[in-house]
Amino acid sequence: MPIDDFKNRWPENISGKYYVSNQCMDCDLCRETAPANFARHHAGGYSYVRKQPETPEEEALVRECVAGCCVDTIHTDGDVFDWRAIPADTPFYLTPEGEALRKRNAEQISHSCCKARPSIWARLRRLLSGKG
Numbered sequence: 001m002p003i004d005d006f007k008n009r010w011p012e013n014i015s016g017k018y019y020v021s022n023q024c025m026d027c028d029l030c031r032e033t034a035p036a037n038f039a040r041h042h043a044g045g046y047s048y049v050r051k052q053p054e055t056p057e058e059e060a061l062v063r064e065c066v067a068g069c070c071v072d073t074i075h076t077d078g079d080v081f082d083w084r085a086i087p088a089d090t091p092f093y094l095t096p097e098g099e100a101l102r103k104r105n106a107e108q109i110s111h112s113c114c115k116a117r118p119s120i121w122a123r124l125r126r127l128l129s130g131k132g
């Protein structure tokens, strides 16, 4: 439903025709294709419209992003809605459930093999140097 997509837009989108809603998979295509118009929200891990296209060239690049977005989450009907009257929903990552999920993920990462790898390499170096 378009109104649901509009409500589910990221709050960082600049108002106008184009906006990104919350299905973004952070694939980077739009930011690579139209860096003047899309930016990454690092804490949330998603793209949003940082600037509406102002030239035919920018419009063409943003259109390319709309067509190429793997989850069809760049929308083109932003000029139909009143941005002030319809606020964006709170992004999931800022809800209590989202905060809890991020905390769990951070804990898992801190216990993962990625963290252990440097000590494995240090041990291997010691073994190879005969000091292990």
Ligand code: SF4
Pocket (backbone or CB within 6 Å): 020, 023, 024, 025, 026, 027, 028, 029, 030, 031, 046, 047, 065, 068, 069, 070, 071, 072, 073, 074
């Ligand atoms: S192309 Fe779509 S899924 Fe990929 S980063 Fe942009 S908005 Fe997100």
